Amino acid sequence: MTTTFPSSVPALAETAEQMTCEGRGILAADESIKTMSARLKAEGIPANEITRRDYRELLLTANRLSDSVSGIILADETFGQHLNDGRTFPEAAHDLGILPGIKVDTGTTPLPGLGGALITEGLDGLGARLASYAERGAAFAKWRAVFDVQTITAYSARANGHALARYASLCQQHGIVPIVEPEVLCNGVHDLATSAHATRLALAGLFEELDQASVDLNGIVLKPNFVTPGLGAPPAAASTVAAATFEVLGDTVPRAVPGIAFLSGGHPTSDACTFLADLNATTKRPWQVTFSFGRALVSDALRTWGGDAANVAAAQEALVANCRQAAKAIS
Numbered sequence: 422m423t424t425t426f427p428s429s430v431p432a433l434a435e436t437a438e439q440m441t442c443e444g445r446g447i448l449a450a451d452e453s454i455k456t457m458s459a460r461l462k463a464e465g466i467p468a469n470e471i472t473r474r475d476y477r478e479l480l481l482t483a484n485r486l487s488d489s490v491s492g493i494i495l496a497d498e499t500f501g502q503h504l505n506d507g508r509t510f511p512e513a514a515h516d517l518g519i520l521p522g523i524k525v526d527t528g529t530t531p532l533p534g535l536g537g538a539l540i541t542e543g544l545d546g547l548g549a550r551l552a553s554y555a556e557r558g559a560a561f562a563k564w565r566a567v568f569d570v571q572t573i574t575a576y577s578a579r580a581n582g583h584a585l586a587r588y589a590s591l592c593q594q595h596g597i598v599p600i601v602e603p604e605v606l607c608n609g610v611h612d613l614a615t616s617a618h619a620t621r622l623a624l625a626g627l628f629e630e631l632d633q634a635s636v637d638l639n640g641i642v643l644k645p646n647f648v649t650p651g652l653g654a655p656p657a658a659a660s661t662v663a664a665a666t667f668e669v670l671g672d673t674v675p676r677a678v679p680g681i682a683f684l685s686g687g688h689p690t691s692d693a694c695t696f697l698a699d700l701n702a703t704t705k706r707p708w709q710v711t712f713s714f715g716r717a718l719v720s721d722a723l724r725t726w727g728g729d730a731a732n733v734a735a736a737q738e739a740l741v742a743n744c745r746q747a748a749k750a751i752s
């Protein structure tokens with residue numbers, strides 16, 4: 422068995438750059454056990470430890486995935502599982518030229534008295550968990566804060582920004598690049614201006630707290646949403662989405678941040694890729710832009726697979742086609 426963890430830990434900025442440049446992006450395959458099980462069941466596939474493992478092995482071992490994918494975000498369950506050939510997922514990822522990452526937050530709970538706004542948890546014992554993940558090959562981590570346009574306030578943005586900042590500084594202490602993800606959900610019928618306002622609040626609260634915590638901005642990757650109308654509202658042109666997204670990010674994200682990797686948020690693959698391509702064409706950008714899509718890359722593969730080993734190759738082709746489409750948007 423080949424285990425090829427780097428012999429010396431690369432600098433954080435170097436890893437962050439590797440994650441976000443060279444026309445590649447990040448594959449988000451870190452759904453919790455609950456979410457992954459629901460997605461399997463929705464496709465008529467039994468949900469258990471083995472099917473979740475088989476599905477993640479299918480994704481990671483797709484032919485030439487590393488041409489378009491620089492990193493893969495794994496869930497804790499997958500991080501400790503083994504491929505059929507006996508390697509752990511992080512070992513196999515390193516062997517394939519893909520950086521393994523780990524989702525480390527433990528989910529959300531309501532902030533009391535705030536009308537449904539959520540706070541993301543998982544800081545207790547995080548230092549020890551990060552030390553263990555680093556030892557087992559994690560190059561980066563992810564923590565996701567979740568905001569709804571209806572309930573976001575400056576306070577909920579700062580509270581989540583504070584948790585993200587504490588997570589980020591702990592990651593950096595352990596030589597792990599933190600993906601900081603303040604996601605403003607695009608479910609709903611709100612307009613573009615509402616999304617822009619909420620995203621601005623979320624990012625302003627985040628960068629205020631990252632600054633207070635002395636997080637090294639050269640060694641993080643930001644994972645925001647595109648600024649779009651709600652999925653239930655009339656859509657905006659991709660050029661309008663790109664311009665609104667650039668305006669908000671330009672006002673809130675310091676130039677020191679090396680790379681921004683967008684989530685897809687439930688937008689269809691082609692829409693998410695067009696938003697990214699238009700944003701990538703914005704010449705005044707100080708940061709690299711790329712993708713860290715989940716559903717926009719994997720939904721077709723999951724449907725094609727359907728839990729049947731005979732469909733693995735076709736499912737892998739569907740995944741790689743979507744990853745190539747996303748990579749093309751940034752090259």
Ligand code: 13P
Pocket residue numbers: 449565602684685686687713714715716717
């Ligand atoms: P989607 O691209 O499916 O929104 O997921 C990305 C992600 O990792 C959300 O945390």
